[in-house]
Amino acid sequence: MNMYVMMLITQNTLCMLQKVAGVYSRYRINIEHLNASRHSESLSYWNVVVNTSDEKMELLINQLKKIVGLVEVKVIDKMPLSETVKSVINDKF
């Protein structure tokens, strides 16, 4: 198990949150932290933090890439999950 910080850029349209969240829930990956904001006129910028494994992360990213309107998805940080990190995540958000 690792903690991953993900960056997504999507079109700023109706239902995008549902579409993205649907993929996480289908892979049974809990979203620990989510921040979405307007990036430009037509795009949204997202930060998503999840705890999962490398294998599941690969599946998740491949499926996210299939969403029409998702422009980019990347893992920007990854760290092994320790109890301290877990509690920090919980405290912080």
Add this chain to the structure above:
Amino acid sequence: MEMTGAQVLVRSLLQMGVDTVFGYPGGAIMPVYDALFNEDGLRHILVRHEQGAAIAAEGYAKALNKVGVCIATSGPGATNLVTGIADAMLDSIPIVCITGQVNSFLIGTDAFQEADIIGMTLPITKWNYQISKATEIQYIISKAFHIAISGRPGPVLIDITKDAQQELLQFDLSQINVFDYSPDLIDEKFYFKAAQLINQAQRPFILAGHGITIAEAEAELEGFINLTGIPVACTLLGLSAVNPEHHLYVGMLGMHGNYAPNILTNEADLIIAVGMRFDDRVTGSLKSYAVNAKVIHIDIDRAELNKNVKADVPICGDAKVVLNQLKQHVIPRNHDSWVKRFKELYQIEHEVVISNETQKKDIGLIKMAEVINLLSKKTDGNAIIVSDVGQNQMTVARYYDFKNPRSHITSGGLGTMGYALPAGIGAKVAKPNTEVIVVCGDGGIQMNIQELAVIAQENLNLKIIILNNEYLGMVRQWQELFFDKRYSFTELLNPNFQKIAEAYSIPSLRVDDHSLLSQGIDQLLQAKTSFLLEVMVEKQGKVFPMVEAGSGVGDVRLQ
């Protein structure tokens, strides 16, 4: 030119090359139906349940490799489409579903026949979108068709509010939106790596899936196996991609596939999977799958690579392009002794299973395989067979020799009972001059039996065979084998199918004796109209070989 949104929708469909739609009207889609009235360029086929419309669009799409279109009203009309949409999603079938929606100012008020079909179909569509302004219609329809057919095909749903359908706008007939599609370029190094594995392999084995048919790569595949001498097996949806008479064709993979391709998956030292997704019905337990093999996996959908089976060389691309390229890098070889292993194991399967199942006997009840084997011979493998789900489906897959691409139509991924009749209607509408035969169980036919009315109304010369075992046969088989013969709610007291056929003006015949079977099939095939043939078959019949759920392909059972 001033038009309503509904008229623009119909124009846009015509611009996309649509000539046939399957649908069912209702309040929220009435402006579109009004625009369809007297529209000569579009044939509208009125189904009797919206599930039939979605599945008929699938059958149409599969027969032609073209986008199928269905139309339904809001609320119950839209929710009735859901099973067909999920089916198209799992089997990568390009369909565009158009649903009416309540007026945009009523959305969210629990208005009459309001249902959030966008929310409901999010996980089972490749894309969906709600149009609430008429100006969006043309662009969104072109985008819908583009998404449905490009890359890995799939269903798209477009929900249109009633006010958008009624809104007046200036429409420019000459305006066309063109979407470009080009899959990512494939790095040459993958071809080198793959070719190296192929050129060195001692026991290579090709697994061909639906992707071959979708990419129309049948000829490329044949060229590739002719050159490399590698034996090839098909998945359920891959059937009809390779001529069964080809000396390198070794049969079907999977739970009820052939003995040799299952067993030898674990002896192969190289698996080349093309346009298939290692479904659990193909692999059985992944722990004991392809244990000795390196894997080259070719698929247009990157998300399928490394999803179930790790690939040593994953290649994301169109099967036709990749096979053509790969061919330039491989050397001519033959694998005679390896191919002979398949033929030897086939002989065992033949002795233990096939000969028993297919041979005509004088006593006892008819077996399903006997019917399909005879049908295959009498049509010379040239008909389009649309099967349902269950034992009838597996028997068709095992015993019909599909000679032409796209001639096997069935619900693979979702296993949707009730599929065959509406899909058969779609296929017959698509290919009116080809013999299209629906093969269905006594259970499955009753799931969309209302669609028999379409056959009469549209004057379709569709043939139907009901393999009647008076059971939900496939479930019964599992109960016998794995649930201690506790036949819980699988016995069917059926209606009189001949009377039903008669009520729908369809000529019919019932056969319950071996001596009448051949004649019965002749009568079905010779009929100039639609025809329903009911064959009473063995109740206790079981489909073998079988890879039990949870076991490995190497443990395939012959009995």
